[in-house]
Amino acid sequence: MESIVVWIIIVIGWAILKGVFSKSDAEVIAESVRENPFEIRVKSGLPPAETGLKIDCFNVDMKGMVNHPTDTEVKIILTIQDITEDENSAGIPVLSAVQAFCEPNSRVLGLRLRAKTSPGGYYPDWTTYTSIPKEFIIPPSKGNRKLKFLVFVCDGDTEMDLGKFEDTTKVKHYASQVVNFNYKEPGYMDELINKSQVEDLTIKLGMSMAAVDGHLEQKELDVIKNWAKAIVDTLDDEKASEKKKHFSKFIKETYNEAKNKKISLSKLVEEFNNVASKAQKYTAIQLLLDISSADGSFSKSEDVFINKIAKTTGVDLKTFKEMRNKIVAKVDNLEISEKPSEDSFGITEDMTDEEKCKILRKEYTKWNSQTTQKDPKRKKRAKEMVKTIATLRKQYNC
Amino acid sequence: MSKVVGIDLGTTFSAIAELDDLGNPEVLADPETGNRITRSAVFFSKDKVIVGEKAKDAIVTNEKKVVLEVKRQMENDVIYSLKDGEFKENDGKIKGYTPSQISSLILSKLKDFSSKISKAVITVPALFSERARTATLDAAKIAKLDVELINEPTAAVLHYANLPGTSISGRVLIFDLGGGTFDITIAAVKGKKVDVITSVGDKELGGQDFDREIIKLIAKKYEKSKNSKIDINDKSLLEVAEKIKKILSAKDKVSEIIEGPKGPHKIDISRNEFENSIDMYVEKIKMLMEEALDRADCKPSNINQTLLVGGSTRIPIITEIIKKIMKKAPVKGVNVDEAVACGAALYAGLQNTGSLNSAQKKAISKVELNDVCNHYMGTLIIVKDPERNKYLEVNDIVIPRDTKLPCSITKDYQVLYDDQKKIDCSVTQSEGEEKDVEFVHVIANEPLELRKGAKQGDPFKVTYSYDTNGNMHCVFEEVISKKKHELNLKPASSKDLKELRENLDFDIE
Numbered sequence: 031m032e033s034i035v036v037w038i039i040i041v042i043g044w045a046i047l048k049g050v051f052s053k054s055d056a057e058v059i060a061e062s063v064r065e066n067p068f069e070i071r072v073k074s075g076l077p078p079a080e081t082g083l084k085i086d087c088f089n090v091d092m093k094g095m096v097n098h099p100t101d102t103e104v105k106i107i108l109t110i111q112d113i114t115e116d117e118n119s120a121g122i123p124v125l126s127a128v129q130a131f132c133e134p135n136s137r138v139l140g141l142r143l144r145a146k147t148s149p150g151g152y153y154p155d156w157t158t159y160t161s162i163p164k165e166f167i168i169p170p171s172k173g174n175r176k177l178k179f180l181v182f183v184c185d186g187d188t189e190m191d192l193g194k195f196e197d198t199t200k201v202k203h204y205a206s207q208v209v210n211f212n213y214k215e216p217g218y219m220d221e222l223i224n225k226s227q228v229e230d231l232t233i234k235l236g237m238s239m240a241a242v243d244g245h246l247e248q249k250e251l252d253v254i255k256n257w258a259k260a261i262v263d264t265l266d267d268e269k270a271s272e273k274k275k276h277f278s279k280f281i282k283e284t285y286n287e288a289k290n291k292k293i294s295l296s297k298l299v300e301e302f303n304n305v306a307s308k309a310q311k312y313t314a315i316q317l318l319l320d321i322s323s324a325d326g327s328f329s330k331s332e333d334v335f336i337n338k339i340a341k342t343t344g345v346d347l348k349t350f351k352e353m354r355n356k357i358v359a360k361v362d363n364l365e366i367s368e369k370p371s372e373d374s375f376g377i378t379e380d381m382t383d384e385e386k387c388k389i390l391r392k393e394y395t396k397w398n399s400q401t402t403q404k405d406p407k408r409k410k411r412a413k414e415m416v417k418t419i420a421t422l423r424k425q426y427n428c
Numbered sequence: 429m430s431k432v433v434g435i436d437l438g439t440t441f442s443a444i445a446e447l448d449d450l451g452n453p454e455v456l457a458d459p460e461t462g463n464r465i466t467r468s469a470v471f472f473s474k475d476k477v478i479v480g481e482k483a484k485d486a487i488v489t490n491e492k493k494v495v496l497e498v499k500r501q502m503e504n505d506v507i508y509s510l511k512d513g514e515f516k517e518n519d520g521k522i523k524g525y526t527p528s529q530i531s532s533l534i535l536s537k538l539k540d541f542s543s544k545i546s547k548a549v550i551t552v553p554a555l556f557s558e559r560a561r562t563a564t565l566d567a568a569k570i571a572k573l574d575v576e577l578i579n580e581p582t583a584a585v586l587h588y589a590n591l592p593g594t595s596i597s598g599r600v601l602i603f604d605l606g607g608g609t610f611d612i613t614i615a616a617v618k619g620k621k622v623d624v625i626t627s628v629g630d631k632e633l634g635g636q637d638f639d640r641e642i643i644k645l646i647a648k649k650y651e652k653s654k655n656s657k658i659d660i661n662d663k664s665l666l667e668v669a670e671k672i673k674k675i676l677s678a679k680d681k682v683s684e685i686i687e688g689p690k691g692p693h694k695i696d697i698s699r700n701e702f703e704n705s706i707d708m709y710v711e712k713i714k715m716l717m718e719e720a721l722d723r724a725d726c727k728p729s730n731i732n733q734t735l736l737v738g739g740s741t742r743i744p745i746i747t748e749i750i751k752k753i754m755k756k757a758p759v760k761g762v763n764v765d766e767a768v769a770c771g772a773a774l775y776a777g778l779q780n781t782g783s784l785n786s787a788q789k790k791a792i793s794k795v796e797l798n799d800v801c802n803h804y805m806g807t808l809i810i811v812k813d814p815e816r817n818k819y820l821e822v823n824d825i826v827i828p829r830d831t832k833l834p835c836s837i838t839k840d841y842q843v844l845y846d847d848q849k850k851i852d853c854s855v856t857q858s859e860g861e862e863k864d865v866e867f868v869h870v871i872a873n874e875p876l877e878l879r880k881g882a883k884q885g886d887p888f889k890v891t892y893s894y895d896t897n898g899n900m901h902c903v904f905e906e907v908i909s910k911k912k913h914e915l916n917l918k919p920a921s922s923k924d925l926k927e928l929r930e931n932l933d934f935d936i937e
Contacts, residue, residue, distance in 0.1 A: 135884070
């Protein structure tokens with residue numbers, strides 16, 4: 031979190047304190063801590079203008095004593111615990127979808143900040159500690175959650191692991207605040223609970239994808255089978271045998287449903303969105319992309335289908351675009367239609383022509399650098415993409 | 429006294445220049461024809477090689493033995509097969525000539541325009557890959573030339589900045605549209621000091637592409653009238669197309685008799701039709717102009733002059749586009765075919781002052797050039813994507829594009845897991861700021877064994893140092909054990925002369 035600037039104002043220096051009061055050093059500090067306890071406040075809304083961010087965040091401010099008896103530096107650590115199930119418990123850690131907001135070795139949300147201090151150091155006014163975009167927060171479960179924000183002022187060498195301290199004596203001050211948060215996606219615990227259901231729904235989505243051009247090919251079916259096999263391979267013998275049986279039966283049934291056009295895509299997507307986590311959604315989209323390119327071509331109907339699923343599942347369209355580009359670059363035949371092309375270039379209807387032109391120009395840089403690729407397939411694809419971009423640019427009078 | 433020369437090794441035409449006794453660059457003419465630019469065409473006749481306009485003329489009788497546009501093949505591992513009359517992937521079985529060998533024949537021809545050449549500077553497109561640069565150096569080695577490389581638009585701006593009585597100053601945009609490649613450079617010029625800010629380009633955009641579009645127009649019109657197809661890959665049509673393009677640069681309409689399978693037919697092509705046929709290329713040019721301005725963080729109004737380089741800038745629609753985007757007309761006044769070679773000669777003088785007389789030294793004494801890194805240089809790392817809950821291999825940029833040279837940048841990484849045995853020391857190159865490994869070129873990848881018992885999170889440092897001659901030194905270091913792996917990525921000839929000359933035993937005419 032290098033970008034977050036924290037203004038530490040050391041108003042009362044040790045020397046001043048000593049000069050003004052005639053009490054002992056320890057007494058002065060104790061009194062100061064009592065009068066100016068370390069506090070935090072968490073507010074929902076846009077972050078401070080200087081961050082340049084325009085997304086809904088939890089903005090964490092702090093004030094009061096951040097002093098340390100011996101060191102000139104402290105580490106200020108933030109973690110969030112979900113206490114929905116039991117408000118008196120320590121809670122369950124909240125995860126983050128972005129590495130920069132995670133602890134170094136896990137997905138647990140944990141921010142660390144080094145700050146200079148002195149034996150009498152404190153923040154006289156509310157000072158921004160950080161702004162956490164709400165979309166980066168992953169609680170254990172879906173729905174209305176009670177999140178406890180905890181900020182600790184610790185020794186400079188303190189580390190937190192999975193939201194816990196190894197040595198709590200290193201914590202010098204702490205403060206907390208509970209906020210309500212409605213999480214619309216399945217949480218990470220839901221991910222475990224719903225795992226089997228999501229796997230089945232992913233297979234069903236894959237089968238619908240394979241059937242979208244009117245025929246189910248063996249190569250496409252093989253991609254689905256291999257995907258299922260990879261899951262079976264991670265299990266121990268007993269569970270593997272059970273899972274294998276289940277998948278074989280399920281794939282057969284779903285195949286017939288897809289062949290006879292008995293799968294309702296809208297229902298399927300709704301059900302999938304209800305139970306799949308973000309990570310599971312990306313896994314499903316990757317499977318769809320692999321199926322779409324199984325026969326060496328990427329057809330218009332496949333492109334339309336995948337774009338639709340990406341949009342309705344709410345995955346990050348930029349990440350989706352990167353995943354899709356990998357496939358587009360490799361297939362033998364590409365029949366992408368214009369509209370989905372716009373979608374996958376990240377162009378939306380509410381953009382001005384100028385914005386659209388700029389996006390297309392950036393895409394041009396990406397694909398044009400591939401036109402001298404050694405691999406003839408990739409070279410051909412890159413040239414087609416450049417042509418599509420140039421055509422779209424003409425449409426927008428760039 | 430030995431001489432230093434500058435060579436513009438172009439896709440369609442090439443030129444050689446040297447500094448005259450007063451230090452001014454002077455393009456050397458072919459002593460046989462008097463032409464100051466030489467067609468980059470090579471004809472392999474039975475016992476000798478012909479380079480230049482005559483080689484192109486041989487297309488009519490010996491199409492397969494004439495090689496054109498070899499520059500576009502410099503980054504490919506291909507062989508020109510005289511039997512098939514085309515470049516084919518080098519599988520070790522095909523007999524023929526490498527792009528370096530063919531380019532060396534053009535260089536040898538140019539070399540003969542002068543005498544006692546001690547050093548040469550060859551120009552290459554700004555975005556030429558490492559492989560293409562190495563192939564160019566291989567070509568020079570075969571031609572027995574001791575060379576350095578410079579980017580074409582950089583050479584051109586050097587020439588513009590050094591024109592006697594020049595008024596070029598402030599931020600300038602060099603628009604270099606040649607026969608096969610297109611480059612835009614934005615530079616800050618103060619007196620004779622040139623600071624390159626950014627270069628962008630397209631290695632496959634030039635007059636030759638426009639000629640091919642004209643051929644497609646011809647074929648379409650011939651088929652419509654005669655109900656018979658013309659082979660659009662017929663090399664002899666290139667000459668007709670080039671002629672039509674040149675006429676359309678001055679007139680609104682042109683008529684040409686075309687020989688086809690069902691006899692001759694008169695075909696009319698209007699300038700409008702031609703311009704419509706190249707609209708995709710025009711769009712690409714516009715995008716690159718926008719990109720250059722964006723990269724240099726400036727608006728058209730911040731650019732004092734637009735300087736033209738390359739024969740294709742004579743096409744009216746090109747000047748119109750420049751006027752439309754830059755909101756003012758480009759600067760004319762130098763020979764657009766010769767500017768690059770002249771700039772290269774100046775640079776050759778700068779790099780080899782020991783070979784210059786006192787007047788030449790004085791003339792270039794104030795010339796100064798500061799260039800930038802033309803690509804993003806990065807390394808492949810593994811990161812955890814918490815959103816997808818997956819480890820991903822991504823490209824991490826170490827030296828950003830447009831970083832002023834020389835530069836040295838260190839980035840810190842970590843060992844991924846306990847007891848990790850090795851780290852792949854990879855160096856990547858890309859034109860865009862790419863994270864996606866599929867969209868970058870891996871130009872080096874060698875392993876570094878880690879110390880026994882390496883722990884997850886142990887620090888690992890990567891330092892790239894890039895000098896002004898295009899040499900990059902990369903150091904991958906395990907901090908705790910101080911174990912290092914160093915890579916020197918120097919654009920240098922890749923093989924020995926004997927190997928490079930294989931099968932090449934010709935007299936050059």
